[in-house]
Amino acid sequence: MMQSSIPTTKRRRGLSNLNDAGKYIILMILAIIFIGPFYWLFSTALKTIPDLAAFPPQFWPAHLDWGNFIGALTITNFAAYAANSCILAVTYSTLVTLSSALVGFGFARLKGKGKRTLFLIMLSTLMLPQIITTIPTYVLFARLGLIDTYWPWVLWGLGSSPFLSFLFRQFFSAIPVELEEAAIIDGCGYGRIFWRIFLPLSIPVIVTSFIISFTGVWGDYITPDLFLSQQNTTLAVAMTVGYTDPHGNPLINVIAAGSIFYILPVLIIFFFAQRSFVNGIVTTGLKG
Known part of the structure; x- marks a missing residue:
């Protein structure tokens, strides 16, 4: 009786761990989806005009242009x-x-x-x-x-x-x-x-x-x-x-x-x- 209950408990713990892992994976995917637009906004703010015109679009600019932030405050x-x-x-x-x-x-x-x-x-x-x-x-x-x-x-x-x-x-x-x-x-x-x-x-x-x-x-x-x-x-x-x-x-x-x-x-x-x-x-x- 004791021996049969131990594998059952292990299986339940394994299923619980799999469920927790699945939840974390779903949360990570959702986090990436929500963070994606903010990442794209920040990378666009650092792009130069040629980087904006590049095709296919660049996920990160080749040359960082921090002057865009100064221009946002002064233009x-x-x-x-x-x-x-x-x-x-x-x-x-x-x-x-x-x-x-x-x-x-x-x-x-x-x-x-x-x-x-x-x-x-x-x-x-x-x-x-x-x-x-x-x-x-x-x-x-x-x-x-x-x-x-x-x-x-x-x-x-x-x-x-x-x-x-x-x-x-x-x-x-x-x-x-x-x-x-x-x-x-x-x-x-x-x-x-x-x-x-x-x-x-x-x-x-x-x-x-x-x-x-x-x-x-x-x-x-x-x-x-x-x-x-x-x-x-x-x-x-x-x-x-x-x-x-x-x-x-x-x-x-x-x-x-x-x-x-x-x-x-x-x-x-x-x-x-x-x-x-x-x-x-x-x-x-x-x-x-």
Whole structure:
């Protein structure tokens, strides 16, 4: 009996090791697939014009041209456009996080007639692509004289986000009601309960909301291109028209170098806040 069980155990361990090896192989393949575009972007940023024209395409340039990175910062006013993007992204992210937290708190903890209907209406707006409302919004802001200003992003931020409001609502719904009742007994109103108790507890969701909204504005091209002039536009728009030679042809290698600088802020933010970001997604729960 003992002898027959030993080979069975060994077979199970062998199968487990094979399964683990298969998982690692799949993960390595996926890692190569995901890293591939970044490798190609970096190699393109180091290529010279002849290397770009070579056929078949070179996976690594024969001569490294680090001057493309300098050109990415000097050919166009990179710092000024990056500052514009940063101002818009930080302003919008801060406002939309705060307003979405307020909306989520209201749906989670306050009672009122028609609350469920309003919540369903808010969720239904998630099915509307942003491009559908872009032109009507442009016409509205044009009549208000807010084109070529940053006020649209301020108003959008104050208007909250349906998705982020849903995240906050789910998180606030999971907080024990005894905590809220104890605060009410101590004489706290709902305003103080929100600011002093619920908001400090929701740091993971706050970080998640900020990262999502920041990357959305930082990577947006269509809205700044429509709403802002060339002087006040963001880095995403400036890079598409600023990196050209005297004949108007795009400088692919300089665009690739500028793209590396362009994605660095988002990578840095996610690197330092990834734990809170993951916790914010996980802890929102699915409580109705």
